[in-house]
Amino acid sequence: MTATAGLGKDLVGLEKLTADQVRLILDTAEPFKEVSERQIKKVPALRGKTIVNLFFEASTRTRISFEFAEKRLSADTVNVAAVGSSVSKGETLVDTARNLEAMRIDMVVIRHGSSGAAQFLGDRINSNVINAGDGKHEHPTQALLDMLTLRDRFGKLDGLKVAIIGDVLHSRVARSNIWGLTKLGASVAVCGPASLLPRGIAEMGVTVLPRVEDAIQWADALNVLRLQLERMTAGFIPSLREYNRVFGVTTERLKRAPKDLLILHPGPMNRGVEIDSDVADGEHSVILPQVTNGVAVRMAVLYLLAGGRPGSSAALQGEER
Amino acid sequence: MPTRTELLDERAIARTLARMASEVVERSGGTDGLVLVGIQRRGVELAYRIKRLIDKVERTNIPCGKLDITLYRDDLQTIGPKPVVGETSLPDLDGRVVCIVDDVLYTGRTVRAALDECTDFGRPRRILLAVLVDRGGRELPIQADVVGVTVSPTPDERVDVLVSELDGRDVVEVARGGE
Numbered sequence: 001m002t003a004t005a006g007l008g009k010d011l012v013g014l015e016k017l018t019a020d021q022v023r024l025i026l027d028t029a030e031p032f033k034e035v036s037e038r039q040i041k042k043v044p045a046l047r048g049k050t051i052v053n054l055f056f057e058a059s060t061r062t063r064i065s066f067e068f069a070e071k072r073l074s075a076d077t078v079n080v081a082a083v084g085s086s087v088s089k090g091e092t093l094v095d096t097a098r099n100l101e102a103m104r105i106d107m108v109v110i111r112h113g114s115s116g117a118a119q120f121l122g123d124r125i126n127s128n129v130i131n132a133g134d135g136k137h138e139h140p141t142q143a144l145l146d147m148l149t150l151r152d153r154f155g156k157l158d159g160l161k162v163a164i165i166g167d168v169l170h171s172r173v174a175r176s177n178i179w180g181l182t183k184l185g186a187s188v189a190v191c192g193p194a195s196l197l198p199r200g201i202a203e204m205g206v207t208v209l210p211r212v213e214d215a216i217q218w219a220d221a222l223n224v225l226r227l228q229l230e231r232m233t234a235g236f237i238p239s240l241r242e243y244n245r246v247f248g249v250t251t252e253r254l255k256r257a258p259k260d261l262l263i264l265h266p267g268p269m270n271r272g273v274e275i276d277s278d279v280a281d282g283e284h285s286v287i288l289p290q291v292t293n294g295v296a297v298r299m300a301v302l303y304l305l306a307g308g309r310p311g312s313s314a315a316l317q318g319e320e321r
Numbered sequence: 322m323p324t325r326t327e328l329l330d331e332r333a334i335a336r337t338l339a340r341m342a343s344e345v346v347e348r349s350g351g352t353d354g355l356v357l358v359g360i361q362r363r364g365v366e367l368a369y370r371i372k373r374l375i376d377k378v379e380r381t382n383i384p385c386g387k388l389d390i391t392l393y394r395d396d397l398q399t400i401g402p403k404p405v406v407g408e409t410s411l412p413d414l415d416g417r418v419v420c421i422v423d424d425v426l427y428t429g430r431t432v433r434a435a436l437d438e439c440t441d442f443g444r445p446r447r448i449l450l451a452v453l454v455d456r457g458g459r460e461l462p463i464q465a466d467v468v469g470v471t472v473s474p475t476p477d478e479r480v481d482v483l484v485s486e487l488d489g490r491d492v493v494e495v496a497r498g499g500e
């Protein structure tokens with residue numbers, strides 16, 4: 001692993017990264033945890049960089065987490081939400097980004113409802129692009145923070161058994177987790193209603209467990225996905241109560257586990273639906289440490305991308321002149 | 322193959338550090354409020370050695386910290402990010418006499434970054450700089466208060482400081498060519 005290997009220009013997803021690149025991000029995140037514990041939570045590493053957070057979908061946690069990460073690295077940030085911007089006047093994604101680029105920005109963090117939006121943008125603009133969630137495709141920084149949290153608690157990811165519970169079909173978090181965890185040697189199982197498991201999921205190298213009880217027997221850690229409530233109206237599940245009865249991660253079910261399971265949830269939680277309050281607030285829940293790690297992981301990604309354009313930064317500067 | 326000229330061997334390093342330790346105390350006007358801060362990575366080991374030398378003579382327990390200046394560098398754009406940033410852990414610096422310790426003083430850019438980082442952590446009463454080797458070639462108006470040994474190598478020569486904690490042996494040498 002060398003410094004020049006870096007990450008390339010963009011972070012679109014974990015599928016395209018090598019195991020070494022994933023490890024590089026996790027290792028780089030370690031010292032950034034400490035920066036957030038300082039009295040002055042700021043280092044000058046990205047001083048003078050301008051970053052646009054371009055959010056076409058609602059997000060609280062991810063947007064704020066990115067914003068903290070950017071500010072703690074001394075970058076200048078601008079938030080653009082789809083509502084109230086010229087996007088609502090029908091401007092295309094590329095036009096929006098090109099206009100921003102004309103104002104000399106350095107990076108774009110994008111959240112978009114369409115799968116592939118981050119890649120599409122990254123291919124068309126010179127700025128670094130970071131995917132903060134695109135459609136049902138990937139949400140790489142969420143998976144990275146999940147992996148960092150798992151690694152904190154278990155010491156390593158190799159050989160770890162992680163079960164992802166719930167709406168895997170619509171989940172970019174699940175997809176990024178599967179790519180990242182399997183690359184680093186963890187075993188991944190998915191568990192959820194058949195209507196919410198994508199066809200051919202086994203080809204991603206995961207085991208399908210039909211019952212949540214089976215997942216609890218098998219796993220070292222559970223990553224409980226949010227049940228997107230709009231799925232119910234779309235007919236994927238009969239009712240929320242029914243879902244909780246069959247797939248809910250409850251104290252009663254966890255009592256029967258052969259060992260204590262670590263509980264992760266990407267948020268926002270539907271308490272009493274996919275996860276019980278007792279579990280979410282219990283001693284094995286790492287839901288809040290996940291949020292803390294999110295800032296460190298995003299700082300690492302921003303830092304690595306900011307300088308990680310081997311040979312190309314001079315060319316880009318020449319182009320601007 | 323690089324050619325290597327030995328500058329200090331293990332015993333010479335020990336003697337030099339002992340002198341530096343007493344000079345640090347002298348320059349700080351005693352051990353009251355003195356804090357040592359080593360710059361990652363070899364500066365950290367040297368700082369701890371100087372601390373032990375001072376503690377032995379003065380019967381003190383001088384606070385000692387470590388500083389990684391990677392995130393304060395001014396060359397992120399030109400050299401790209403260093404993949405692994407080291408640990409920074411500092412004792413309270415407010416009102417203290419802080420002595421920054423590093424192995425080699427060259428351009429002064431590392432020290433400039435260390436000064437910036439220290440002042441983000443507190444407001445020391447005074448900051449001193451102690452280096453094992455001053456090799457000249459400054460690009461900033463920075464000088465050391467306590468110097469182990471001064472050398473004037475040519476720009477293509479490199480001064481390597483090896484410490485037993487990290488490298489298995491203690492030696493300071495000038496290397497030319499290779500690597």
